[in-house]
Amino acid sequence: MIKKNVLDMIVIDNQELSNNYFLLKLAPVDSSQSLPYAEAGQFVEIRVDKSPTTFLRRPISINFIDFDNNELWLLIQKIGDGTKALSQLKISDTLNIIYPLGNSFGLPEAQKSKLVLVGGGVGVAPMLYLGKVLFEKGYTPDFLLGFRSSSDIVLMDEFKKYGNVHITTEDGSFGEKGYVTNHSLLNEPIQKIFTCGPKPMMMAVAKYAKENSIECEVSLENTMACGFGVCLCCVEKTTEGHVCVCSDGPIFNIEKLTWQI
Amino acid sequence: MADLRVEINKLKLDNPVLTASGTFGYGHEFSDYIDLNRLGGYLVKGTTLHHREGNPYPRMAETPSGMLNAVGLQNKGVDYFIENIYPICSQYSSKAIVNVSGSCIDDYVACTEKIAALDKIEAIELNISCPNVKQGGMAFGTCPKSAEDVVAAVRKVYPKTLIVKLSPNVTDITEIARAAEAAGADSVSLINTLLGMAVNAETRKPILSTVTGGLSGAAVKPIALRMVWQTYKSVKIPVIGLGGIMNATDAIEFLLAGATAIQIGTANFIDPQITVKVVDGINEYLDRQGCKSVNEIIGGLIL
The missing domain is CATH 2.10.240.10 (Dihydroorotate dehydrogenase, electron transfer subunit)
Known part of the structure; x- marks a missing residue:
């Protein structure tokens, strides 16, 4: 079990990526402290106080950890008061996190055929770090990322660093039109599917995996x-x-x- | 450094800071965050005679300065506790207190008998106030007669320190406290959660699977404080105060209102290190106020 840490973090960057999504980059306030290791699929709990409607912490999945620069990246969708407050953070603001939490994706012993990382909407977040971990093991992951429209597509350049990127949009404005489960990639031999996204999407992916006897993990x-x-x-x-x-x-x-x- | 030791009947605590049942797991879940031995004690989660699956998801709704829960006493049963958890609890010097829950008197008694046999468990907290189980639980704690019956039955089989946890969902909590005292309770702890409800206006549905649930967190503190004060004036046994304690100042307010010890609950979810911060904060306060012992401020409200 990886030790859980309560850490004070400082905002390094807070970038609006689209109408819905923003990318928050954090580093330990104590710059002499290195970010402890976290496994792919784990998450953090962020304290968002200052408002009575954000009483509890917000669980946010780890998007990426840049160990070279000691940065934790969180890809967040603006949904409620908590995520909206986080979207307003300025560089040098501080916040408290518990890191890292939860279990992790199961990594195969060897790559035999395609490892498909299916993300939908903000559910693409944990797939970047998972892709990096797989890439560093010498594997070639296939990212299958679904968005509503081309304007929602985020972090394409980052995903491309670690594997092949396949996109679907519901309106057909980029990549293949439709849902991730309609994508032609799924006709190829697949060893394992990892997925995170809206529950109906994950259920459709899980159904596909089950029908085709493919190992599948969901977040x-x-x-x-x-x-x-x-x-x-x-x-x-x-x-x-x-x-x-x-x-x-x-x-x-x-x-x-x-x-x- | 003031003397922080307090006594709840035969139970001697190094300091008055305890954790509230259901917010602290079995204790060891917090070992990454704090040194468990620095707490006066910790209440392990509600334990029943048999395994309970609890209520269906969703079980939680965040509310202004608080939260509703409808967990429904999910736990693996007393035998699981004895076999798998008790050996872990025994490794800590901090006192583990088992919260005993049930849905009929026989179950409370049978569960208590099994816990009574454990050397290192010096006290139980009898939960007659859970709002989230259909039968029993709170039903026992909302009427003086049924409270007296269950406490008396458990008292017969439990010679160690017996704490009774009270429900705030009553007209007069002091009436239930006096019934528990009359039936032989060594202490009362209050308050359990307040019955509440949350609705999603868009879907027109309740947020909790059980429709209603128990409210906790900062929002309930003034009510809890009032009830602790009223109960302190009404019984002779020690009162343990809880309900919305988020920091050391909150804890001190409960001590002043008459609590001999306090429990920290929902705040553990937000700051898993809050318990030791409260211990330190009470100590600093006592030094600042020139008190040699925490006992000097218990019930020390100046009217």
């Missing part, structure tokens, strides 16, 4: 209060009963879930 985001397995609020019903998404997950093999697919 869940059930509403949580603590992030480390004590409040028991974020439970997912599994073959072993209720388990916490924050500490037993967020990554689950679809065989363990009780989804009706």
Whole structure:
């Protein structure tokens, strides 16, 4: 188990990527401190105080860790008061995080055929760091990223550094038109699928994987209060009963879930 | 450095800072964040005679300065605790107190008997106030007669320190506190969560799967403080105060209102190091106020 740290971080950059998404780059306030290692698929809990409606921390998946520059990247979608407050952070602002939390994606012993990393919307976030980890093991990941429209596409140049990038847009404004599950890449031999995104998308991906006997892991985001397995609020019903998404997950093999697919 | 030791009947604590059941897991989940031995003690999560799956998801709604939960006492049962958790608890010098929950008197008694056999568990907290289980739980804690019945039955089989956790979802909490005292409780802890509700206006649906749930967090502090004060004046046994304690100042307010010890609950989710910060903060306060012992401020409200 990787030790969980409570860290004060400073904002290095906060970049609006589109109407919906922003990329927050953080470094430890104590610049002599190196970011501890985190595994692909893990997340952080960010404290967003200053408002009575942001009482609890916000769980945000790790988008990327740049160990050379000691930077943690978080790709965030503006949804509620918490994420909107984070989008307003200025360079040199500080915030407190718990890092890293949760389990991680299972990495194959060897690459035999395609490793497909399917991200939808802000769910593309953990795929970048996962892609980097796979790339560093000598594998070639295939990113299959789905967006509503070309204007939502984010971090393309970053993804391209670590593997092949395939895009779908619902309106056909870029890449193949339709959903990720319609993409021609899925006709090729696939060893394993890793996916994160809206639940209907992940269920469609999981269904495809199940029908084609492909190993598949999904990243869940059930509403949580603590992030480390004590409040028991974020439970997912599994073959072993209720388990916490924050500490037993967020990554689950679809065989363990009780989804009706 | 003031003397922080307090006593809840036979239970001797190094300091008055405890954790609230259901917010601190089994304790060891916090070992990355804090030295558990620095706490007066910790309440392990609600334990029942049998395994409970708890309520369906969603179980949580964030509300202004607080949260609602509807966990429903999910736990693996008392035997699991004894076999797998008790050996871990025994490694810490900090006192582990087991929160015993149930849905009928026989279950409370049977669960308590098993815990009574554990040498290193010096106290139990009898939960007669859970708002999230259909049968039992809060039902026992909202009527003096049923509270008295369950406390008396457990008292017969439990010679060590018996704390009874009270529900705020009553007209007069002091009436229930006196019933618990009369039935032999050594201490009362209050408050459990306040029954509440959250709605999603867009979907027109309740946010919690159970529709209603228990409110906790900073939002409930004034109510908890009032109830601790009223109860302190109404019973002779020590009162343990909890409800919305977010920092050392909040904790000190509860001590002044008459709490001999305090529990930190929801704040653990937001700052997993808050408990030790509260211990340090109480100590600093006592030094600043020129107090040699924390006992000097318990019930020390100046009217």
